[in-house]
Amino acid sequence: MSSTETVPSLPFAIHPLRDALYDELHARPFHLVATPQKLTHLAFRATVAELDCSFNQLRDLCRRYSVNQPRTETPFFLQNFGQFTVRWERHTEFYALTFMAPESPGTEPFSEPVLNLLPNDWLHALPGQAVAAFHLVVEAANTPCETTALYRYFEGQKLVLSLPKGGKAQLCTAFKLHGDGFGRFHIRNLGIDDYQMGRLVQRVIELETYRLLAQLSLPIAKRIAPELNDLDHRLTSILSSLSTLESAREERELLDSLSQLAARIEAFRSETNYRFGATRAYHDLVLSRVQNIRETEVEEHMSVHEFLSRRLIPALRTCESVQTRLEDLSRRIERAGDLLRTRVNLTMQETNKSLLASMDRRGRLQFRMQETVEGLSVAAISYYMVGLAGYLFGGLPLAEWGLEKGVLMALSVPAVVTLVWWMTQRIKHRLIKDPLERKPPAPGS
Numbered sequence: 001m002s003s004t005e006t007v008p009s010l011p012f013a014i015h016p017l018r019d020a021l022y023d024e025l026h027a028r029p030f031h032l033v034a035t036p037q038k039l040t041h042l043a044f045r046a047t048v049a050e051l052d053c054s055f056n057q058l059r060d061l062c063r064r065y066s067v068n069q070p071r072t073e074t075p076f077f078l079q080n081f082g083q084f085t086v087r088w089e090r091h092t093e094f095y096a097l098t099f100m101a102p103e104s105p106g107t108e109p110f111s112e113p114v115l116n117l118l119p120n121d122w123l124h125a126l127p128g129q130a131v132a133a134f135h136l137v138v139e140a141a142n143t144p145c146e147t148t149a150l151y152r153y154f155e156g157q158k159l160v161l162s163l164p165k166g167g168k169a170q171l172c173t174a175f176k177l178h179g180d181g182f183g184r185f186h187i188r189n190l191g192i193d194d195y196q197m198g199r200l201v202q203r204v205i206e207l208e209t210y211r212l213l214a215q216l217s218l219p220i221a222k223r224i225a226p227e228l229n230d231l232d233h234r235l236t237s238i239l240s241s242l243s244t245l246e247s248a249r250e251e252r253e254l255l256d257s258l259s260q261l262a263a264r265i266e267a268f269r270s271e272t273n274y275r276f277g278a279t280r281a282y283h284d285l286v287l288s289r290v291q292n293i294r295e296t297e298v299e300e301h302m303s304v305h306e307f308l309s310r311r312l313i314p315a316l317r318t319c320e321s322v323q324t325r326l327e328d329l330s331r332r333i334e335r336a337g338d339l340l341r342t343r344v345n346l347t348m349q350e351t352n353k354s355l356l357a358s359m360d361r362r363g364r365l366q367f368r369m370q371e372t373v374e375g376l377s378v379a380a381i382s383y384y385m386v387g388l389a390g391y392l393f394g395g396l397p398l399a400e401w402g403l404e405k406g407v408l409m410a411l412s413v414p415a416v417v418t419l420v421w422w423m424t425q426r427i428k429h430r431l432i433k434d435p436l437e438r439k440p441p442a443p444g445s
Contacts (some may be wrong), residue, residue: 031087110178111181136205159301265329
């Protein structure tokens with residue numbers, strides 16, 4: 001819908017993504033492919049910044065050839081540049097470029113690829129890393145296509161040959177790189193129109209692109225697998241030594257080793273989770289595209305489905321096996337850590353129990369010593385107080401009263417001792433008992 005058209009107003013609220021949801025189903029339409037035709041497809045794995053840069057490169061190519069530039073934020077662009085047509089697509093982790101041009105009559109397939117029509121400096125400036133790069137040629141049914149010619153087109157490689165679209169086309173490839181560094185696909189049109197050929201070409205392009213992207217995780221899986229064996233042996237050694245630990249230091253060392261194993265496993269999981277998930281998604285897309293081309297087998301040749309089933313599925317199984325081992329090791333390390341932490345906690349409880357018993361013994365000993373000191377303190381204080389009473393009696397006229405100083409001092413000893421003992425108990429009560437019974441202040445008071 002153009003910007004000048006009026007969008008009809010609806011009598012209810014519209015979700016902001018409603019238009020985008022409708023447009024998504026038509027974001028990458030099939031392109032009509034006439035016969036004969038030559039194509040080159042490139043798929044670059046790229047970061048977000050490189051994806052934006054590829055869009056700018058596309059606009060630069062449009063400026064060079066004075067054609068309409070793509071709209072901002074568009075995920076798909078198809079434009080005729082005169083001598084060739086360009087199809088650009090932006091995906092989550094890669095962008096794809098397909099260049100198409102009519103094949104000249106009498107030209108041998110793959111001898112003059114459409115990339116020769118593109119500026120070299122522009123091709124060199126494309127951002128990202130190319131994962132898929134292959135040529136595809138569509139020829140008419142009356143074109144001579146003997147087996148010897150096919151082997152020549154594919155440089156003597158073993159061919160994968162089938163009849164897609166219910167036998168209305170012939171598809172040939174080797175699923176290998178050739179002398180020019182590109183893969184190759186050859187399609188003969190045996191009776192389908194341009195629209196059906198466009199669908200077939202698009203399915204073949206997507207099949208090869210997703211196949212290569214699905215295999216990106218295989219080198220990672222092969223690199224990690226031997227390290228997982230080593231981590232598994234180390235974990236087994238740690239588990240076997242749990243019953244032979246004799247000191248807290250050995251337990252701490254073992255717990256530290258487990259922590260290192262767990263950190264290593266988590267690093268592997270962080271590195272592979274996205275890649276392995278993408279592999280499963282791409283693999284499903286490959287199988288879907290193989291089913292969509294509806295191929296018929298050719299005698300004495302492997303079909304695309306048979307070849308991919310024998311080669312791609314084992315790669316997927318390898319990645320799934322490595323991911324399963326990662327998850328299994330992670331769970332085993334977690335269980336071993338729980339066991340070891342439980343053992344450490346029990347050891348600490350035993351140590352705390354012994355410490356509390358020792359503190360209790362020291363507390364009782366201190367209490368007895370305190371009682372002894374308390375008795376001595378009562379005797380000492382009583383002695384000094386009786387001495388003070390003696391000075392007091394010495395200053396009084398006891399003879400006139402008929403009293404004797406020695407008798408009075410002797411009589412004062414029980415009273416003084418009783419008074420000192422009572423005062424000591426009173427102070428003890430106030431210092432020890434009262435603070436325990438006093439309530440803590442309320443918060444904010």
